[in-house]
Amino acid sequence: MSANGFTTEVIHSDRRQGSECGAVHQPLHPSTEYAFSDARELAAVFQGKAGFSYARQGTPTTAALEKQVTKMEKGTASVSFASGMAALSAIFLTLLKAGDHLISSKYIFGNTNSLFLTLQGFGVEVTLVDATDVEQVKAARKANTRMVFTETIANPGTQIADLQGIGEWCAQEGLLYVLDNTLSTPCLLTGRSVGAGLVMNSLSKYIAGHGQALGGMVTDTGLFDWTDYPNIADVYRQGNPQSWGLTQIKKKGLRDMGATLSSDAAHRISVGAETLPLRMQKACDNANRLAHFLSQHPRVTAVKYPGLSSHPQHARAQQLFNGQFGALLAVELAADIDVFDFLNRLRVLALATHLGDTRSLTLPVAHTIYYEMGAEQRALMGIADNLLRISVGIEDYADLEGDFSQALA
Structure with a gap:
C-alpha cells in the first residue's frame, strides 16, 4: 500500500495497474477463452502459473477489480464471485467438511442463516452465539472447531460483535477468523485491523453502490497460517503457503462450482467503487x-x-x-x-x-x-x-x- 490516502488509491487503481493505450479505466474483457501461442505455456497456466485460460476462473477485468479491493482491505490477494452469497458459500463449502465445527454470531443476515442450515445438512456443526461478548464465543469452542464467523455490523439489528477480541482469541487458538465486512466496508474498517484471516465483501452493496451489479469478494489478509489448516487439499499445498487458502477457494468455488463474476459486472463495480x-x-x-x-x-x-x-x-x-x-x-x-x-x-x-x-x-x-x-x-x-x-x-x-x-x- 502506498502513502496515498484511501480515496486516491481507489480512484487511480486502474491506470496504476497498467492499461491499454493509456486508458484510465481497465478495458472490459468479455472473452470466455484465452489462446496461447505456446502449448507449454497453456499447460503451465493449468498447473498453477498466473494467467487466464477460461473465464469461469477469472478474466483480466475481474483480476483488476480483485487488485482494487485487495488494496482497500490491505490484504495480500482476493478472489471475486458472482455475489456475496456465492463468496460466503465458497468459503464455507471449500474450507469446511463433515465433522467440522463452525462458531458464528447469531446476529447474521437471514440468507447466511439459511446457508448454515445447508452446511448442517452436509455434516458441519454450527453453533450460534452472541458474538458481542467474546466470552460466549470462547465458551462455544470444541475440539473440532475450525472457524469463527461474524459480520462487522449485523443486518438488520446493527449489533456489533467484539471484533477485536474475537480476532485476538482466534490468533491465540489458531482458528480461522472469517469476517463479513459488507456493512462497514473497508472505508470504515479493514478485516486485517481486527485480526481476520479472510474478509468477505458483498460488492453488490456499498462498493458498487448504484444497485446495478451483483458481486462478492474474498480477501486474504495474510494473517492466517494455512500450513496448520488441515482441510487444504494436497494438490493446493504448493508454492507460497500464504496462497493456499485462496487457491482452494478459487479452484473449488469458481472452477468446480462456477460462481463466476462476469466481466461486465466487474467493470461496473470497479467504476462504482471510485466514489x-x-x-x-x-x-x-x-x-x-x-x-x-x-x-x-x-x-x-x-x-x-x-x-x-x-x-x-x-x-x-x-x-x-x-x-x-x-x-x-x-x-x-x-x-x-x-x-x-x-x-x-x-x-x-x-x-x-x-x-x-x-x-x-x-x-x-x-x-x-x-x-x-x-x-x-x-x-x-x-x-x-x-x-x-x-x-x-x-x-x-x-x-x-x-x-x-x-x-x-
Missing part, C-alpha cells in the same frame, strides 16, 4: 441524523443504530469505525401503526430488498427477509413485526426527514 468514500460519508451522515430524529419521535418505539448513545455497542463503534457508524438502521414503529400502510405513505424511500444503494431503501423485516425464519426465531433475535430496515442513501437529508414526518403524521 465509495464520498458515498459512505454522505450516507453515514444521513443515517446518523435520521436515527437521532426518529429516536425522538413519539410514534417510534425503538431505533437501532450504532451512532446513538443508547446503542449497546456505541462505544465500540466509536473505536472501530473511523468516527462513522454505518448507513443502516432498524426502526420499530408504534404497535398501533400498520406497517404496510405506513410504508405505502412514503414518497422518497424506495420499497426494495437491497442495501448500500445511492437511494434510500426500506422494507418490513419480519414479513420479508426474515419471514422464513419463523416467529419464534424472530422473537429470539428481537425482530418485531413492526420493525423496518432502512438503508440510508445519499439524498438531501431534509427530504428524508420530511418523508418520515409526513408518513408518521
Whole structure:
C-alpha cells in the first residue's frame, strides 16, 4: 500500500495497474477463452502459473477489480464471485467438511442463516452465539472447531460483535477468523485491523453502490497460517503457503462450482467503487441524523443504530469505525401503526430488498427477509413485526426527514 490516502488509491487503481493505450479505466474483457501461442505455456497456466485460460476462473477485468479491493482491505490477494452469497458459500463449502465445527454470531443476515442450515445438512456443526461478548464465543469452542464467523455490523439489528477480541482469541487458538465486512466496508474498517484471516465483501452493496451489479469478494489478509489448516487439499499445498487458502477457494468455488463474476459486472463495480468514500460519508451522515430524529419521535418505539448513545455497542463503534457508524438502521414503529400502510405513505424511500444503494431503501423485516425464519426465531433475535430496515442513501437529508414526518403524521 502506498502513502496515498484511501480515496486516491481507489480512484487511480486502474491506470496504476497498467492499461491499454493509456486508458484510465481497465478495458472490459468479455472473452470466455484465452489462446496461447505456446502449448507449454497453456499447460503451465493449468498447473498453477498466473494467467487466464477460461473465464469461469477469472478474466483480466475481474483480476483488476480483485487488485482494487485487495488494496482497500490491505490484504495480500482476493478472489471475486458472482455475489456475496456465492463468496460466503465458497468459503464455507471449500474450507469446511463433515465433522467440522463452525462458531458464528447469531446476529447474521437471514440468507447466511439459511446457508448454515445447508452446511448442517452436509455434516458441519454450527453453533450460534452472541458474538458481542467474546466470552460466549470462547465458551462455544470444541475440539473440532475450525472457524469463527461474524459480520462487522449485523443486518438488520446493527449489533456489533467484539471484533477485536474475537480476532485476538482466534490468533491465540489458531482458528480461522472469517469476517463479513459488507456493512462497514473497508472505508470504515479493514478485516486485517481486527485480526481476520479472510474478509468477505458483498460488492453488490456499498462498493458498487448504484444497485446495478451483483458481486462478492474474498480477501486474504495474510494473517492466517494455512500450513496448520488441515482441510487444504494436497494438490493446493504448493508454492507460497500464504496462497493456499485462496487457491482452494478459487479452484473449488469458481472452477468446480462456477460462481463466476462476469466481466461486465466487474467493470461496473470497479467504476462504482471510485466514489465509495464520498458515498459512505454522505450516507453515514444521513443515517446518523435520521436515527437521532426518529429516536425522538413519539410514534417510534425503538431505533437501532450504532451512532446513538443508547446503542449497546456505541462505544465500540466509536473505536472501530473511523468516527462513522454505518448507513443502516432498524426502526420499530408504534404497535398501533400498520406497517404496510405506513410504508405505502412514503414518497422518497424506495420499497426494495437491497442495501448500500445511492437511494434510500426500506422494507418490513419480519414479513420479508426474515419471514422464513419463523416467529419464534424472530422473537429470539428481537425482530418485531413492526420493525423496518432502512438503508440510508445519499439524498438531501431534509427530504428524508420530511418523508418520515409526513408518513408518521
